[in-house]
Amino acid sequence: xxxxxxxxxxxxxxxxxxxxxxxxxxxxxxxxxxxxxxxxxxxxxxxxxxxxxxxxxxxxxxxxxxxxxxxxxxxxxxxxxxxxxxxxxxxxxxxxxxxxxxxxxxxxxxxxxxxxxxxxxxxxxxxxxxxxxxxxxxxxxxxxxxxxxxxxxxxxxxxxxxxxxxxxxxxxxxxxxxxxxxxxxxxxxxxxxxxxxxxxxxxxxxxxxxxxxxxxxxxxxxxxxxxxxxxxxxxxxxxxxxxxxxxxxxxxxxxxxxxxxxxxxxxxxxxxxxxxxxxxxxxxxxxxxxxxxxxxxxxxxxxxxxxxxxxxxxxxxxxxxxxxxxxxxxxxxxxxxxxxxxxxxxxxxxxxxxxxxxxxxxxxxxxxxxxxxxxxxxxxxxxxxxxxxxxxxxxxxxxxxxxxxxxxxxxxxxxxxxxxxxxxxxxxxxxxxxxxxxxxxxxxxxxxxxxxxxxxxxxxxxxxxxxxxxxxxxxxxxxxxxxxxxxxxxxxxxxxxxxxxxxxxxxxxxxxxxxxxxxxxxxxxxxxxxxxxxxxxxxxxxxxxxxxxxxxxxxxxxxxxxxxxxxxxxxxxxxxxxxxxxxxxxxxxxxxxxxxxxxxxxxxxxxxxxxxxxxxxxxxxxxxxxxxxxxxxxxxxxxxxxxxxxxxxxxxxxxxxxxxxxxxxxxxxxxxxxxxxxxxxxxxxxxx
Numbered sequence: 041x042x043x044x045x046x047x048x049x050x051x052x053x054x055x056x057x058x059x060x061x062x063x064x065x066x067x068x069x070x071x072x073x074x075x076x077x078x079x080x081x082x083x084x085x086x087x088x089x090x091x092x093x094x095x096x097x098x099x100x101x102x103x104x105x106x107x108x109x110x111x112x113x114x115x116x117x118x119x120x121x122x123x124x125x126x127x128x129x130x131x132x133x134x135x136x137x138x139x140x141x142x143x144x145x146x147x148x149x150x151x152x153x154x155x156x157x158x159x160x161x162x163x164x165x166x167x168x169x170x171x172x173x174x175x176x177x178x179x180x181x182x183x184x185x186x187x188x189x190x191x192x193x194x195x196x197x198x199x200x201x202x203x204x205x206x207x208x209x210x211x212x213x214x215x216x217x218x219x220x221x222x223x224x225x226x227x228x229x230x231x232x233x234x235x236x237x238x239x240x241x242x243x244x245x246x247x248x249x250x251x252x253x254x255x256x257x258x259x260x261x262x263x264x265x266x267x268x269x270x271x272x273x274x275x276x277x278x279x280x281x282x283x284x285x286x287x288x289x290x291x292x293x294x295x296x297x298x299x300x301x302x303x304x305x306x307x308x309x310x311x312x313x314x315x316x317x318x319x320x321x322x323x324x325x326x327x328x329x330x331x332x333x334x335x336x337x338x339x340x341x342x343x344x345x346x347x348x349x350x351x352x353x354x355x356x357x358x359x360x361x362x363x364x365x366x367x368x369x370x371x372x373x374x375x376x377x378x379x380x381x382x383x384x385x386x387x388x389x390x391x392x393x394x395x396x397x398x399x400x401x402x403x404x405x406x407x408x409x410x411x412x413x414x415x416x417x418x419x420x421x422x423x424x425x426x427x428x429x430x431x432x433x434x435x436x437x438x439x440x441x442x443x444x445x446x447x448x449x450x451x452x453x454x455x456x457x458x459x460x461x462x463x464x465x466x467x468x469x470x471x472x473x474x475x476x477x478x479x480x481x482x483x484x485x486x487x488x489x490x491x492x493x494x495x496x497x498x499x500x501x502x503x504x505x506x507x508x509x510x511x512x513x514x515x516x517x518x519x520x521x522x523x524x525x526x527x528x529x530x531x532x533x534x535x536x537x538x539x540x541x542x543x544x545x546x547x548x549x550x551x552x553x554x555x556x557x558x559x560x561x562x563x564x565x566x567x568x569x570x571x572x573x574x575x576x577x578x579x580x581x582x583x584x585x586x587x588x589x590x591x592x593x594x595x596x597x598x599x600x601x602x603x604x605x606x607x608x609x610x611x612x613x614x615x616x617x618x619x620x621x622x623x624x625x626x627x628x629x630x631x632x633x634x635x636x637x638x639x640x641x642x643x644x645x646x647x648x649x650x651x652x653x654x655x656x657x658x659x660x661x662x663x664x665x666x667x668x669x670x671x672x673x674x675x676x677x678x679x680x681x682x683x684x685x686x687x688x689x690x691x692x693x694x695x696x697x698x699x700x701x702x703x704x705x706x707x708x709x710x711x712x713x714x715x716x717x718x719x720x721x722x723x724x725x726x727x728x
Contacts, residue, residue, distance in 0.1 A: 058658075060642035060666035063634050065560040066552040067119040069451040069461035069485060070545075071438060071475070072106010073424035075286030079126035080446035082456055085110065086118050095124060096286030097301075099534050103425020103434065108532070109464030109545030112574070117552035121458060123450045125437040126283060131423025134280040134287035136415040138305055138362075140333075141225040143407040166226030166412045223309045225409040276344060276410065278305045278362040280420055281355060289416035291323075299323075303359050303417045307410040314342070315409050319359050327357055333408040344410075360417075430468045438463065438471045448474050451485070458485045459560070459633055460551055462544040467492040469512045476616075479520035483636060486551075486615075486629055487521045488544040491597075493579065498586040501525045501597050505616070516596070519617035519629050522547065524598045524610065525590070526582070528575035540579055543600055546572055550610055551630070561631035561675035563613045563709045565598070570610035578602045587611060594618065598626075613709070628706045631675050638666055639702070651698050656683040659700050667702070678705040 044050060069082065075096035077083065085091045088111055092098075098107040110120050144163070164170050222229050280287035280303060289302035300323025308316045313334055319327040332342045349355040350363040425434045440447015448471070451458055461479065463471055472489045479487040491504040492511060500509060505523050507515040516523060524543040532539045547564070550572070554564040564570060582590070582599050590597040591612050598612030613626040622628045642662045649655045660681050667679045683700040692699055720726065 058642075058645070058662055060638050060662055063637045063641070064119065064457060065459045065630065065634050066117045066555040067121065067457050067459055068113050068117065068548050068552065069121045069123065069456065069458040070106055070110045070113065071123045071125060071448050071451070071461070071463045072104045072109065072465070073101050073126075073422060074107060074122075074124040075100035075284045075420075075422050075424075076280075076282065077122075077124050077284070078282055079124045079131075079423075080440065080450055082121040082123050082450045082453065085114065085120045085122050088114050091120070091122065095122060096284065097534060098532070100286050100301075101422060101424055103428050103430065103465075104463065105465030105542050105545070106463070108539075108541060109462065109548075112541065112545045113549045113552065115574075116549040116556070121451065121456050123447070125424075125440070125447050127423035127425075127433045127437045129423075129433050130421055130426070131283035132419060132421040133283050134285070134289075134303065134417035134420030136278045136305055136417045138276040138278050138307060138415050139226070139411040139413070140276055140408060141227065141411050143225045143409055144222045144229050163222050163224075164228065164230045165222075165224040166229050168228040168230075221407045223311050224412055225309070225407075226411040275365055276362060277365050278360050278415065278417065280417055281352065281357065281359055281361055283420060283423055285420045285422050287359075287420045288418050305360065305415045305417070307412050307415070309409060309412050313407075313409070315412075317344070317348070317410065319357060320414070321359055326359065329357075331410070430466060430471065435468065435470060438466060438468075439474050448478060452478055452482055454482075454484065457637065459630065460488060460548045461485045462488040462542070462548055464542040464545045467511065467542075469514070472516075473514070476516065476518050476521045480518055483520070483633070485520075485633065486626065487518075488547050489516070489521060489523055490527070490542050490544045491523070491525050493527045493540050493542075495526070496580060498580070498582065498589050498597075498599075502590060502595055505595070505597055515618075516616045517618050519615045519621075519623040521616040522598060522614070522626050523596060523616055524600060524612075526579040526600060528572065528600065528608070529577040529579070530575050538576070541575070546575070546600075547598070547610060551626075559670075559673050559675060560634055561627050561670070561673075561707065563625070563627045563711075564630075565610045565613040565626075567606055567609055571606070572600070572608045572610070575608050578608060593620065596624070613711075622706050622708075625709065627709060631670070631706060635667075635670070635702075635704075639663065642666065646698075651688065651693050651696070653684070655698070656688065656700075659683045659698075663700070663702065667704070674707055676704050677707050679703060 042050075042052075077095040083094065085094065091107065091110055091114060095107060098105075098111070101107060106122070106124075110122055113120055286301070287303045289300075289304050292299045292301065300320075302322070304320040306316075306318040306320055306325075308318070310316060310330075313332040314330055315332065317329045317331050318325050321327075329347045330342055331344050331347050334341060334343070345363055348357050348360065348362045351361055355361060423437065430438070436447075438447050440449045442449045442452070445452060448463070451461055461475060463475055466472070467490065472487075475489070476487045479485050491501045491509075495501050495504065503509040504512050505516050507513050524547045526543065527540040528543055528546055529538055530541045531537075550570055551560070551564045554560065554562050554569045557569060562569065578600055580586075581602055587599045587601060589595065590599045591614065596614045596616045596618065598610060598614055600608065601611040602608045615624055615626055615629050617624045623632070643659060646655060646659060646662075649658075660683050663681045667676065667681065670676055671679060680703040681700065682703070683698075687699040687701050688697075
């Protein structure tokens with residue numbers, strides 16, 4: 041408490057309004073393969089559109105049903121963390137080589153002052169197609185002068201840039217030495233320049249290969265530069281931001297029309313030194329960047345490696361990364377941006393024609409640009425279970441590492457607040473056991489699993505979950521796990537076929553639905569909350585005897601039933617715990633997960649507070665209202681919070697420990713309804 045030394049008015053504010061926060065119990069964690077997106081990272085997905093945009097289409101993946109399961113769960117909730125597993129030894133990025141070169145240019149020099157000269161232009165673009173305005177050549181008249189009082193040079197430059205050429209004055213505004221530069225780069229591009237006026241009636245003309253033609257002027261000299269082919273130096277390599285075949289550009293014709301997939305890079309030249317670099321995703325321009333090969337000394341400019349990120353750190357593009365590679369495919373250390381568009385680019389060479397003798401000499405390129413075109417990315421590999429086989433590196437990708445939090449262990453993060461998790465379509469026991477083990481150790485979520493597709497009898501499902509069937513050698517026995525069977529037939533709109541889907545995904549979707557219409561401590565089963573409307577059939581139709589066998593004491597398989605009039609619904613809510621207790625039911629386990637998270641969040645601020653009766657009372661006041669709210673919402677029938685000298689003994693206090701005992705009577709579900717019908721004779725007195 042503060043100490044006051046002089047008279048005055050003082051205000052002290054104290055906050056006694058603490059309360060236990062709400063816990064979202066409808067966040068699911070999904071582990072599976074994908075054709076796009078970040079790997080070994082729990083990525084929050086809030087819509088089906090975001091899932092497909094981030095991780096690709098379901099029909100581009102082999103092995104498991106991670107994306108399909110995530111889509112089913114997203115139909116009932118808006119919070120799913122998807123972890124993309126990836127076989128690093130097989131996975132590869134999609135890539136494309138974006139060619140760059142020099143723009144064909146003509147250098148004119150030695151033009152006397154105070155003279156008038158007319159330049160005539162014609163050119164072709166990178167495809168060899170004429171890009172001369174109006175197709176009739178382009179005429180530019182310039183009156184030269186040392187100081188250019190009329191500003192004709194600037195006017196000429198503006199006029200040229202409205203067409204397809206750039207005008208570059210090398211010596212200030214004095215046009216006695218100038219370049220005329222084609223906007224387009226590439227070995228098929230060309231620029232032809234001729235001049236008339238007074239004695240300059242003829243000037244050398246240069247074609248795409250730099251060859252001079254025509255008689256030479258005695259005064260004005262012209263020097264031509266060929267385009268720089270990709271053989272002369274390195275390449276600009278554009279790669280998908282992550283591994284995966286979903287980045288490979290392709291086109292498919294469907295009943296709805298042409299469908300574009302994957303990534304393309306599009307280069308479009310602008311007049312002068314600039315060009316646009318666009319990223320097309322699924323056929324739509326999703327990103328656009330302005331670039332050039334110029335940079336002001338010490339200032340980050342529009343040089344390609346400054347505009348688009350080289351790696352994954354602080355990436356600017358959502359889809360690609362890119363960098364220059366040398367002719368051997370290695371990262372080049374020589375790609376230093378020029379300080380001016382006309383300056384040479386360090387490294388590389390280009391043939392240069394000297395107009396005085398029309399011979400080829402070795403020189404360095406100027407006026408560099410990307411070559412116009414659309415470049416399709418290819419070569420991406422998912423790193424998934426090719427052919428559906430779960431073994432070796434594929435299994436390791438799913439299991440991940442607890443040390444660096446990859447694969448399944450990417451879900452091991454309290455901040456994610458995951459309450460349910462599954463690996464849809466993967467029934468390999470090592471993978472399922474790892475998920476269940478993580479659920480038990482973290483105490484954060486319920487692991488939902490299923491037997492493999494293709495089991496034809498309830499006995500096979502029982503044997504499987506008891507560790508007595510092909511593919512499983514150990515029984516599943518944990519209150520942090522739940523088993524559902526059989527698989528469900530669903531129409532897949534992306535492949536226009538019927539497929540069987542792992543019931544674990546539908547079980548989690550029903551849990552999310554239960555949370556939305558009631559609370560997590562209500563049973564996610566039955567006709568009120570457990571009906572499945574999307575599946576069209578079950579793999580095996582179960583009768584009453586089948587359901588009894590799956591659900592009887594000692595077994596823990598939750599049957600999915602198909603009733604003639606009521607449809608398909610989940611008809612059980614047992615956890616995989618074999619010992620009879622309150623935790624052998626899903627609704628109780630889910631409630632305890634919520635209560636644990638609520639208690640931890642509510643009492644974190646009490647750590648390091650004095651361990652005395654005032655703090656003990658503070659704990660009781662925090663937890664009692666929250667538990668009473670659950671009682672009023674039918675989750676528990678009775679509770680008690682004890683935090684006093686009986687739980688905090690002197691020895692515990694000496695150890696800097698504070699103990700609190702919470703006693704809970706969970707509300708039981710009515711799973712077996714028995715109606716006793718008694719017949720009496722007419723003389724019996726039934727009472728009122």
